[in-house]
Amino acid sequence: EARIVARARVVLVGPPGSGKSTIGRKLARELGVELFDTDAGIEAETGRSIPEIFAEDGEPEFRRIEEQVVRRAVLEHEGVVSLGGGSVLSARTREVLRGATVVYLEISVGEGLRRTGSSNARPLLNGADPAAKYRELMKQRRPLYREVATVRVRTDGRSPGRVVRMILARL
């Protein structure tokens, strides 16, 4: 059986608001490599925004596209890859992540919610009770983030610079 070999130098996972984009940008700069953000990759590939894809085609179709974009990014991109918060829901994606260096940016529910704020950019958190939804997401996903992670970093109350230094020390 052919072994899947991840080429990505580092993959970042974690829930919305855990700082994947900010940390990813800084980490890539420190490592002298490029950042590939899978949410941006999905938007570039489809020519639509993520809220549009959810509204027009629904979450299952979004997840199908996401699985493909994530797979390609992890296998082909040589820099830092930051994954959309729900990517780990896919068992195929978790399989693709085997053998990669995967950093889980841990965040408390309170601070994660504060950081995601009231933006409309995240369709899953747009409902009547974002706090309940976020708690539910975390309950479902925490074991999955832990399963794929090779490094875990707590980000609560830490500056992006501090988090990046902690990651670099553990690569």
Ligand code: S3P
């Ligand atoms: C999602 C997180 C988003 C984006 C989409 C779904 C999720 O990415 O992929 O809205 O299921 O948690 P971020 O983690 O960058 O917010």
